[in-house]
Amino acid sequence: MSISYNESQLASIATSExxxxxxEEDPTxxxxxxxxxxxxxxxxxxxxxxxxxxxxxxxxxxxMFLVIADYQVITDRTTSSSLASTVYEVLADYLACxxxxxxxxxxxxxxxxxxxxxxxxxxxxxxxxxLERNPxxxxxxxxxxxxxxxxxxxxxxxxxxxxxxxANVVPAGLDQLPHLQLTKTIAKRFNxxxxxxxxxxxxxxxxxxxxxxxxxxKMSKSRNNAIAISATTNQTAQLIKKATTDAIKDIYYxxxxxxxxxxxxxxASLCSNQSIEAVLADLENQGSQGLKNYLTxxxxxxxxxxxxxxxxxxxxxxxxxxxxxxxxxxxxxxxxDTLEQVHKNMSxxx
Ligand code: TRP
Numbered sequence: 289m290s291i292s293y294n295e296s297q298l299a300s301i302a303t304s305e306x307x308x309x310x311x312e313e314d315p316t317x318x319x320x321x322x323x324x325x326x327x328x329x330x331x332x333x334x335x336x337x338x339x340x341x342x343x344x345x346x347x348x349x350x351x352m353f354l355v356i357a358d359y360q361v362i363t364d365r366t367t368s369s370s371l372a373s374t375v376y377e378v379l380a381d382y383l384a385c386x387x388x389x390x391x392x393x394x395x396x397x398x399x400x401x402x403x404x405x406x407x408x409x410x411x412x413x414x415x416x417x418x419l420e421r422n423p424x425x426x427x428x429x430x431x432x433x434x435x436x437x438x439x440x441x442x443x444x445x446x447x448x449x450x451x452x453x454x455a456n457v458v459p460a461g462l463d464q465l466p467h468l469q470l471t472k473t474i475a476k477r478f479n480x481x482x483x484x485x486x487x488x489x490x491x492x493x494x495x496x497x498x499x500x501x502x503x504x505x506k507m508s509k510s511r512n513n514a515i516a517i518s519a520t521t522n523q524t525a526q527l528i529k530k531a532t533t534d535a536i537k538d539i540y541y542x543x544x545x546x547x548x549x550x551x552x553x554x555x556a557s558l559c560s561n562q563s564i565e566a567v568l569a570d571l572e573n574q575g576s577q578g579l580k581n582y583l584t585x586x587x588x589x590x591x592x593x594x595x596x597x598x599x600x601x602x603x604x605x606x607x608x609x610x611x612x613x614x615x616x617x618x619x620x621x622x623x624x625d626t627l628e629q630v631h632k633n634m635s636x637x638x
Contacts, residue, residue, distance in 0.1 A: 293462075300465055304493040307457065311492075315349040321455035321489075323355030326374045327365075330381040331514035332587065333499045333507035336558050341459060341494060343386040352392040353453050353619065354382065359397040359404070360446075363439040364428065376608050381517050384598035389611045395619035396612065397449070402623035406448040407441070409630065413477040414444060414470065423466055447471040451486045452623045460491040461498075482633040499555060502531035504548040518598055521588045528552075528584045533576040541568065549576065552583050559586035 293301065311318055322342065324330065330339065346352045356375050361367060375396060382394060397404065419425060422443050429435040438445075443466075450458055450471050458468055468491050475486035500506065501513025508514060515527050532548045541564050543550040556579070557564045571578055601608065631637050 296469075297462055297465065300462075300491055301493060303490055307490050307492055311345075311348070311350065311457070315345075316351075318457045319351040319353065319453060319455045320345055320457045320459065320492075321353045321355065321450045321453055322459050323353075323357050323449065324378060325357045325360045326371065326378045327361060328374060328509040329377045329516045329518050331507060331509065331516050332555070332591070333501070333514060334381075335385060335517055336499055337461070337494065337496055338459060339382070339385045339387075341496070342392075345457075345459070346386075346388060346391050350457065353455060354387065354392055354394045354615075355449050356394065356396045357449070359438075360442060363436070363442050364432070375612075376602075376605070377518070379608055379612060380598050380602050383601050383608075383611070384594050385517065389615065393618045394611060394615040396616065397445075399616040400452070400620050400623050402620065402627040403448055403452040404445075405627055406452055406623075406630065407445060409478065409634065410444050410447055410451075410474050411441060413474050413481070416440075418470070418473075419443065422470065423463070443467045443470045444474065447474045450489050451475060452626050453619065454487055454626070456487050456489050457492050458489050459494060461494060465491060482630075485629060485633050497554060499558075500547065500551040502527050504532050504551065515587065517591060517594060520595075524587050524591075525584045528580050528587070531580065533579075537575055539568065539571050539574065539576065539579050549579070552579055556583045556586050559583070559590040561590075 320342075322338070324334065342352065342354070356378050358367075358371065358375060361371065379394060382392075383389070387394065419440050425435070425440060425443065428439055446467050447470060450468075451474070458464075458471075460468060468489065472488050475488050479485055501508065501511055502515070503511065503513040505511060505513060509516075513527075515524055519527070531552060533552070534546055534549055536546065536549075539549065539553070540546070541550050541553050543554075553564060553567055557567045560567060562570075567582070571582060574582075628637075
């Protein structure tokens with residue numbers, strides 16, 4: 289299967305490769321910002337797509353910031369009475385997967401007023417047309433038919449997430465490059481207008497293949513095709529049992545022509561720490577039922593220690609609250625400093 293990239297994607301891939309080398313040379317020079325929208329518990333697509341890599345970066349010694357992007361939830365839905373419990377679910381997922389709050393700062397948008405205030409000067413630096421061109425914004429507007437103004441401006445809000453802490457590394461998939469490009473544009477325009485303030489962040493592209501949901505479409509909680517990290521062994525078995533396969537009896541790996549079966553094989557390979565070939569060798573002469581049994585077992589054994597750790601963590605609400613309070617305090621003190629510098633450079637100190 290060959291994938292074709294456009295020119296700007298190729299440039300980003302090259303930059304990301306040289307960034308990886310620089311990180312290996314001296315990890316302590318780098319600050320990472322990334323995060324998640326708290327719309328539900330995180331799933332194994334998040335785990336293999338980003339969480340695992342975040343833990344690696346953290347353990348290498350990069351300074352990591354994780355935003356639980358609670359203000360971003362209201363770009364496409366209203367908050368519900370359960371938002372706080374969802375935030376704690378995501379936090380428990382992070383900790384269970386190996387994010388260490390003594391190394392990584394975990395915070396929520398809503399508790400960092402100075403971060404959100406950066407939105408005002410940043411909004412003055414981008415045009416409506418630039419925002420309307422953003423692929424995610426475009427897609428949202430065609431899906432929902434209407435666009436609220438927060439959705440339109442959310443790439444600018446993401447720029448505030450990245451720039452408030454002056455992160456220089458943003459782990460990302462190719463689909464997120466346009467957002468990061470806008471962040472760089474904002475940093476450049478701000479520095480030009482008001483004097484050097486923000487370093488330019490670079491994308492660290494992930495090499496993990498994209499996992500699909502159990503129905504072969506994008507893995508997402510709302511499609512009921514995602515296996516939550518926190519799912520029980522039984523829930524996992526039920527979801528895999530219902531997973532879509534195809535009519536071909538043999539099991540072989542061909543992501544282009546057999547996307548659903550190949551996705552299950554890929555997941556089995558990730559969860560059993562084996563190559564695709566080794567999984568296929570294990571499955572010789574077994575049909576899709578054999579593959580499903582094998583996959584269920586490998587997911588459940590891979591996630592057993594993570595799930596056990598998570599269970600212990602969620603019963604300690606005081607601990608979870610303390611982790612978030614401390615993360616918010618640390619993020620806020622940085623945001624205060626950055627906003628002060630912004631005000632100074634904009635001649636807004638009285
Ligand atoms: N948009 C991301 C998501 O949907 C979360 C996020 C918020 C983020 N701010 C960010 C990611 C800044 C990278 C950088 O999960």
